[in-house]
Amino acid sequence: MKITKDVLVCLEYRITDEEGECLNPEDSELIYLHGGYDHVFAALETCLEGKEEGDLFKATFAPHEAFGVYREDLLVKVPLSELPEDIFVGMEMETEDEEDGEEKRIYLVTEIEEEYALLDANHPFAGLTLTFEGEVTELQVLSEEAIEEILAHVH
Numbered sequence: 001m002k003i004t005k006d007v008l009v010c011l012e013y014r015i016t017d018e019e020g021e022c023l024n025p026e027d028s029e030l031i032y033l034h035g036g037y038d039h040v041f042a043a044l045e046t047c048l049e050g051k052e053e054g055d056l057f058k059a060t061f062a063p064h065e066a067f068g069v070y071r072e073d074l075l076v077k078v079p080l081s082e083l084p085e086d087i088f089v090g091m092e093m094e095t096e097d098e099e100d101g102e103e104k105r106i107y108l109v110t111e112i113e114e115e116y117a118l119l120d121a122n123h124p125f126a127g128l129t130l131t132f133e134g135e136v137t138e139l140q141v142l143s144e145e146a147i148e149e150i151l152a153h154v155h
Contacts, residue, residue, distance in 0.1 A: 004034065006034070007033075008032075008140040010136070014132070043061050053138060057136070059133075067128070076118075091108075093109065093119065106121065
């Protein structure tokens with residue numbers, strides 16, 4: 001069986017930066033539904049298309065192909081008076097985008113100053129050129145009902 005649309009794909013993988021440093025030492029398994037459902041980024045799906053169980057893969061992606069370019073506009077300075085008292089560096093906070101009131105963003109507290117905290121909504125790997133390498137460990141054909149259930153659960 002090959003990786004094609006609507007196949008459930010299980011991977012063991014590793015992500016490294018341009019210096020070869022492993023960025024996902026504790027999270028090395030990925031299970032996703034293949035086929036353009038935005039469960040993984042498109043460039044990785046393209047790389048995996050047609051692979052079979054046991055196949056190895058290795059591909060390097062520019063920031064715009066992976067987790068995006070680093071955006072300064074996603075870095076905000078917020079007065080501590082507007083944040084929870086128990087705030088700490090490394091804390092994640094979910095907020096609504098004030099512009100449209102619907103889009104939610106996850107911010108990471110990256111710095112706490114005397115009166116302000118610095119919050120960053122960029123993905124931790126944004127702006128990095130990354131190499132993904134690993135092995136396709138399992139492929140599974142799903143029923144239409146199972147596919148619909150996955151899509152309903154994820155979206």
